Amino acid sequence: MHTAREQVTGLLGRLAIGSRFENIELVQIVLAEIVEGLGFDSDTAHWIEVAVREAVANAIKHGNRLDVEKKVEIAVSVDQGNLTIEVRDQGQGFELVELGDPLDPTNLMKPSGRGILYMRRFMDQVDYRRGEPQGTVLTLRKRVPPGAATI
């Protein structure tokens, strides 16, 4: 029997989806459940979900290049008070190319190039690295509200 509230830590969920955009909905459902349970307010939870949608869309489009045989893996964990979401594709590797500053007036009306800005705006940290043995791993981190990540 627990007499004190315990910090949630470790892996909270792992999901592998085929490279179809409609599968992003499944990711959002699973993620929403986890994020809500960690005590994020509804606005922050929404923005985390938007950031992860962007990350998974990137993995499907630029990583796996819409190859439905290739998977995107999403792992959600909490470590040292940070919600960490890793999005791993099975592609040949891609750079998170800055397609030019989307806030530059010359880029303002371009139809693409805003996804990275949104991810960085909504999360505390966004990193990517080459995966082993293949693909790209995008890591998104968000500080869990103090005292909220408890069971």
Next chain:
Amino acid sequence: MKVEVRQSSDVTILDLKGKITIGTGDIALRDAVMEAVDSGATKVLINLGQVTTIDSSGVGELVSAYTTVTNRGGKLKLVNLPSKVADILQITQLITVFEVFDNENDALASF
């Protein structure tokens, strides 16, 4: 996402409902705008009141819709932005590009 099309005088109103996100919502928006423009619409009002989520692809489609209508000599305006949609457009400074209205009557009167 669902799109319903209404006409008010010479203004074509697109009522969007649901998610304007990659793969479905963005394409539905593109198709609806192209259909309206191909039908001769030059005054297009997009009602975002029932939109729950928008991502960068959805934002990109709004920008493309604006460009498409403007390039054909028309006007495209937005109405009833939920706060989260307004935030998304604010972050990328597009809120300054679009003409945005809080209610439909004001929007219609502006064309």
